[in-house]
Amino acid sequence: MIYRKIKNAYFLIALSAGSIFSCQSCSSGKEVEQPIIIPPTPVVVVDKNWTFEATPFWADEFDYTGLPATAKWDYDLGGSGWGNNEKEYYTNALANASVADGKLSITAKKESMNGMAYTSARLVTRNKLDVLYGRIEVSAKLPTGKGTWPAIWMLPTDRAYGDWPKSGEIDIMEHVGYDQNNVHFSTHTEAYYFKINTQKTSTKNIPDASTAFHKYRVDWTPYAVRGYYDGVMVFEFANEGTGYKVWPFDKRFHLLLNLAIGGDWGGAQGIDDTIFPQKMEVDYVRYYKMIEK
Incomplete structure (x- = not known):
């Protein structure tokens, strides 16, 4: 000093x-x-045009039968509402998360459990696959019907900058059943998140999102988070170089796959109980390491 x-x-x-x-x-x-x-001096972040390894470092092709592989997946369990007033109870039961015929099915059912009216599953790679930068691609077919809210997304493993949204969130794919075929890619940070209407979001209409498999991908580098649907870039959020409030994406994140029911967004137009059971099917999940430059 x-x-x-x-x-x-x-x-x-x-x-x-x-x-x-x-x-x-x-x-x-x-x-x-x-x-x-004195506000922090912005740092100029240069895009080095990073590329990714051609072979996945980690993958699940779901070429087995039964519960999701314990070496690769864990579960978030419970029915707390998950900060969004969701109506499901997440289990680790075969009825809600199962692998067969080369695909993972996350199934939501209309059944009461521990005070909640629905059951479903929320799979996580926390402490099994925690990554800093890289490419993640998921081939998935989405559920349909009012009240469904599937997501393929990422959360910080260590929460180095504090609780949500300070340590960030990357939503590779979100979909709400009452807005069929509009699929969303978003990032959330302390400066840019949905509760203050500053989130970074892109929306793409995929006419057969619930009847065919599509590829949902993120390319994450020190310069940007970029989103691709079926190989076409739909989203880009560049590192502004002004610190963690804008860019907390310099720490480890893990992947989540879940099917929520109801909630602030998914249940904004109610829940149609005649649609159940509903499922999100996943053909594969692949993670490719970024090649350092």
Whole structure:
């Protein structure tokens, strides 16, 4: 730290904190330190046109039968509403998450469990696949019907910058059943997230989203988060170089696959109980490492 005398006031320059404190006289005659906040200097982030390995570092082709592979997947369990007033209870039961005929099915059912009116599953790779940068591609066929809310998304493993949304979220695919075939790619950070209507989002209409498999992909590098549907880029959010409030995407994240029922968005137009059971089918999940430059 450096002290500097300027016009009878001493300024403490706190280089490590990025702030300046000035000693000024108050009405009591005592000197007090008052912060003068200096905003962080933006860092220019250069796109090095990173590429990705041709062979997946981690993948699940679902070429087996039964529960999802325990070496690759874990579960989030319970019926707390998950911050969105969701109406399902997430289980680890075969009835809600199963593999057969080369595909994973996440199935939502109309049945009561622990005070919730529906059951479903939420698969996670936390502590099994935690990644910093890379390409993730998921081939999936989506459910349909009012009240369904499937997602393919990513959350921070360590929450280094604090609780949501400070440590970020990447939504590779979200869909709500009352808005059939409109599929959304989004990112959320402290500066840009949906509760303050600043989220970064792109929407693409996929006419057969619930009758055919489509490829949902993220390419994540130090420069940008880019989203691709069936190989076509639909989303780009570039690193502004102004710190974690805008760009917390420099820490480990893990993948989630889930089918929520109801909730603030999925249930905005109610839930049609005649549609159940409903399922999201997944043909494969593949992660490719980014090639460092």
